């Protein structure tokens with residue numbers, strides 16, 4: 001079904017992208033550490049700091065109080081992206097562990113056993129969430145056009161990129177189901193909507209599958225290399241900055257927790 | 268790192284009081300962060316650098332962008348540090364700011380006046396019968412409390428009322444205090460606000476003076492000086508020296524029953540949170556407690572108050588760099604105050620009071636601008652209200 005060549009190329013590509021990411025982050029870190037006032041002491045992570053961090057990073061409470069719509073869009077992208085990355089990483093680690101028979105049967109359990117529906121539901125659900133988030137972000141940018149929208153083309157590019165990756169993921173799943181149907185396919189409630197027959201594709205499914213896999217897998221890996229140059233970098237740095245600044249505020253005793261919802265911008 | 272952490276969400280833009288008056292991307296935090304990032308990566312060309320510098324100084328460091336930023340970026344501190352780095356790199360502040368900073372460095376006050384004049388307000392007030400007893404100098408009597416009037420209330424004839432009223436209220440509450448008088452230094456916080464690299468040394472000198480003098484508690488009536496002594500000196504002035512804003516202390520005195528506002532002050536007022544007291548130090552409750560304690564006085568909040576209080580434009584050296592923007596900002600604040608139907612706007616900072624007055628002037632508003640001490644004085648000892656003080660001081664001057 002799968003040609004070995006794309007696999008080899010893919011892993012080579014992943015390693016290259018990863019190395020590039022590491023190198024870029026190292027260079028950035030060298031620059032940041034020059035500008036840092038002091039080292040970060042773990043003892044500064046007091047309870048209010050941890051509480052703020054959890055609320056702001058995972059629930060994005062501040063954003064919620066500013067705009068429910070923006071919060072929803074951001075939450076969808078955030079949780080969709082994190083959950084799908086987690087799924088892919090887990091699958092990959094289990095695959096590696098299964099090769100050395102160290103996975104306690106979990107690889108088979110999740111890829112073809114009783115855990116398979118769970119994997120399908122997880123993937124489809126968070127794929128849908130990510131898709132909805134990206135679509136919402138684009139609608140906000142091009143239809144609602146709030147005054148504070150950044151006119152940065154790279155941000156639009158990234159959103160479209162993620163949206164297309166999600167779509168290619170659903171298509172890949174549907175092609176896989178078309179090639180080797182199973183009773184458990186019913187759990188792929190979104191992938192099922194993309195069955196190739198619906199689009200008049202009945203022949204050459206193997207080629208379609210290989211092509212879609214190449215697009216999906218390579219674009220996924222390319223994100224690693226693109227990350228240091230894109231807005232995605234804030235997904236790594238924002239949690240760090242929130243923790244550092246909340247700890248500083250706690251130290252200065254001026255930590256804020258405003259009831260933002262009560263107020264609106266003047267203009 | 269904060270430059271890269273910016274999510275470009277633009278929330279800062281929607282709330283920035285300076286951007287509201289001059290809507291250019293370079294004014295808001297997102298624009299400034301973007302330029303800073305480029306300065307350290309690819310660099311800016313001449314035009315871009317000019318635009319960036321305009322944005323950097325067309326900013327009152329009010330901290331509104333920090334409060335609304337979902338990433339919690341400590342924006343105003345970043346601007347101050349950026350200003351300092353630029354100065355160190357040979358790119359100076361706007362000319363008016365330089366003059367102001369030079370006055371602080373050379374004369375130890377921002378009015379470029381002889382320090383010997385600093386404590387004269389206390390003598391004049393005592394001679395005019397506005398105080399219950401003379402205010403003693405620290406060098407003669409080391410009281411448990413030091414009242415720190417700050418440059419504006421010490422030198423600006425229009426604002427000396429604040430120093431007199433603060434002293435009188437402390438006396439009414441039976442507080443044993445003294446002042447440094449001619450030895451009172453400028454808090455030097457403006458050096459920090461405008462990026463003067465000499466701030467750390469200046470702060471250390473002041474902290475040494477306080478420690479050498481054995482001062483244990485400092486009461487400050489200016490929000491800017493409070494931010495300076497309380498927050499900017501963190502790590503320089505030991506925590507054993509307690510720095511309180513006057514409103515914190517008066518609120519405490521009222522709650523403990525040492526100061527009782529008794530007379531009716533039948534007024535509808537609105538309250539302006541100074542950035543340095545509110546957003547920068549989270550002091551919102553105490554000044555409001557004071558106003559609520561005054562019989563007959565009713566407080567109506569503006570659309571934007573507390574952490575979202577609209578800046579009057581006096582901070583960060585903005586008034587020096589861009590007076591026309593400061594005027595527009597304070598005019599916007601006055602219009603918000605007028606919307607409440609209040610007859611006066613009250614603030615616990617003499618610098619904000621001055622700033623808001625430019626707003627009433629610009630809008631030809633009939634709204635009165637008062638320091639919070641004026642409201643309390645009217646209820647506690649009306650014989651020391653602004654009208655009496657101004658009259659007495661004018662007579663002393665002409666006499």
Ligand code: SF4
Pocket residue numbers: 272273274275276277278279280296297300332335336337338339340
């Ligand atoms: S609010 Fe914060 S994250 Fe959003 S654009 Fe402004 S500085 Fe960046």
Ligand code: SF4
Pocket residue numbers: 279282283284285286294295296325326327328329330331332333342343578
């Ligand atoms: S500190 Fe205030 S004036 Fe300056 S950019 Fe932020 S919101 Fe605008």
